[in-house]
Amino acid sequence: MTTEVRVPTLGESVTEATVATWFKKPGDRVEVDEMLCELETDKVTVEVPSPAAGILAEIIAEEGATVEPNALLAQITEAGAASSPAPAKPAAPEKAPEPASAKAPEKPADKPKEGQTNMSGKNVDVMVPSLGESVTEATVATWFKKVGDAVAVDEMLCELETDKVSVEVPSPAAGVLAEILAEEGATVDAKARLAIISEGASAGGAAPAAGKEPEAEGDKDSDTASDVGSPGAGPEETxxxxxxxxxxxxxxxxxxxxxxxxxxxxxxxxxxxxxxxxxxxxxxxxxxxPAPAASSPAKAPAAPRSTDQADREERVKMTRLRQTIARRLKDAQNTAAMLTTYNEADMSAIMALRNEYKDAFEKKHKVKLGFMSFFVKACTHALSEVPEVNAEIDGDSVVYKNYVNMGIAVGTPSGLVVPVVRDADQKSFAEIEKEIGELGIKGRDGKLTMAEMQGGTFTISNGGVYGSLMSSPILNPPQSGILGMHKIQDRPMAIGGQVVIRPMMYLALSYDHRIVDGKGAVTFLVRVKEALEDPRRLLMDL
The missing domain is CATH 4.10.320.10 (E3-binding domain)
Structure with a gap:
């Protein structure tokens, strides 16, 4: 007997839903009221329970499909009925019914779907890992393995992108990647299944995907870059x-x-x-x-360049991180009364101090002495005098922070991220340098966690590493201040009635004028300048 699984009532005025996640696959045994799948509407998430006990015979609406109320989702072959037509077998001797938790009876192996292989061994689900507080979904960015590949425990299978970080997904078991459930580009929720590992299986036992013939002997290496067509071809223009x-x-x-x-x-x-x-x-x-040797064969002449503008353009979907950066930057401009004040600092004293002690510093602390620790210390010193720059607006209240969690803006291939050095006002130069170095590496490698990018109270952005001479940084909400560092450049300066050449840096403080007055902003920047030009003031708390 076959029982239909249909879309339940979705609520008043809700006319459709999207199939988000199937918790079971065809051939799995299910119990009454066991969760089969999850639907998403524009208002709520709806779980769909099994209306009967038996075998999930067929999934009608795959993940990502849009369905209406009462639409057919799947079919269940109830216990005692055949799960699929099969050749007649000699009648098996009667035996006591198995308990509900027993393994489903064996049945002829189904033909594998496209992108799925027949594997032996226990199946292990690959689930979306913890995405962090308040993150409910992610996009599958890259699969590092393909169906049929052998995988080891903790070997990276794929990479997910959220609106804040990239998350690598390790293999929970050793075996073979039997099936990929969420392809690249798919949006998955925090509890979704990504793939299935056939535990203990070997790659050599993988069957070819349905509908495909085994590759000819001479075609084994056809999946190399030299066989791929023009880089501009899109999904519909293969x-x-x-x-x-x-x-x-x-x-x-x-x-x-x-x-x-x-x-x-x-x-x-x-x-x-x-x-x-x-x-x-x-x-x-x-x-x-290394570049190819000069004796290598010359490349064929390039084809004439197309004059059609559309042929010379490439459309690439923005990553979730880039979309979030764009939205937050625009929100900052729309919300805060943002204003920027400028000053400049003579970097001679810091450069001399750094040159004098850098070898001894590195020898003792096993980390190089850079400029960032001086700027962090100078800012924490100034924030103690002008606390409103370290505060934030919450409704009709101002929240003053009696600590400094210093955000350090880091440019990565995916976009700008801001990891946080917590309690920077309590840390030494060496501790700050070590933490900034570790966070910078994690940022570039996409390894930063949500916790490492939350809770900042003030931010420093160093555009000088890219050659910027002057800029107005944008606030990192809900913070009320951000300091922009710039390129150190030798310039003629009038000192003591004489023109001398000094290594100068322009400083820019962008601040929220709703909470920080002009006097406070200028005072803050002057204190930073004084501390940089005479680092002894930091020791004397002046």
Whole structure:
């Protein structure tokens, strides 16, 4: 007997829902009221329980499908009925019914779906890991493995992007990647299944995907970069590869961006991703590789450049991180009464002090003495005198922070992130340098956690590392102040009635004029300038 699983009542005025996650797959045994799947509407998330005990015979509405109330989601073959047509078998001797928790009876193996393989061994679900407080969904950015690949415990399977951080997903078991449930580009919630690992299986036992013939002996290496078509081809504009009947795959968006930034030709990169697609790390390897020898064969002349503007454009979807950065920056402009005040600092004293003690500092603390620790110390010193710059507005109240969690803006390939040095006002130069170094590496590698980017009270942004001479930084809400550092440049200065050359840096403080008055902003920046020009003031608390 077959029982239908249908969309339950979604609520007043709700006319459709999206199938978010299936917790079961065809062939799984289910119990009455056991959760089968989860639906998302524009208002709530709805769980769909099983109306009967039996075998999940077929899923009608896959993940991502849009369904209406009462639409058919799946079919369940109730206990005692066959789960699918099968050749007649000799009647088995009767035996006592198995308990509800017993394993489902064996049945003929279903044909694998596209992108799925037949595996032996226990199936282990790969779930979305913890995304952090207040993060409810993520986008599957990159799969590092493809169906049929052998994986080890804790080996990275894929990377997820949230609106704040990138999250790597390790394999929970050793075996073979049997099925990918959430493809690249899919949006998944915090409890979704991403893939299935066949534990203990070997890659050699993987069956070819349904509808595909095994590759010919001469086509084993066809998934290399040299076989991929023009880099501009999009998902709907695939071209057949030379010497193969298959179609091209789209390179990872991060790889396209990396190729453009590094000036690396698509033909110079060997793709190691799924189906030969180029990944970001492939571009890094190609960029680091030595240039070909002069005796190598000359490349064919480039085809005439298209005069059609559309052919020379590339549309790449913004990452969730970039979308969030864009939204927050615009919100800051729309919300705060933002104003910027400027000053400049003579960096001679810090440079001399650093040169004198950098070797001894590194020898003792095992970290280099940079400029950032001086700026952090100078800012914490100034914030103690002008506390409103370290405060925030909450409704009709002002919240003053009696501590300094210093945000340090870090540029990464994915965009700007701001990790936080907590209780910076209580830390030594060495502690600050070590923490900034560790956070910077994590930021560049996409390893920052949510906790490491929350709770900042003031931010420092160093545009000088990119050569910026002057800029007005944008506030990092709900903070009320941000200091912009800039390039150190030798300039002629009038000192003691004489013109001398000094290493100067422009400083910019952007602040929320709703809470910080002009006097407070100028005072803050003057105190930073004084501490940088005479670091002894930090020791004397002056």
């Amino acid at each position: 071209k057949p590869r030379e010497g193969a009947g298959r179609t091209d795959v789209e390179d990872a968006p991060s790889a396209k961006k990396a190729m453009a930034e590094a000036g690396v030709s698509r033909d110079a990169v060997t793709g190691t991703g799924r189906d030969g697609r180029v990944m970001k790390e492939d571009v890094a390897r190609a960029a680091a590789a």
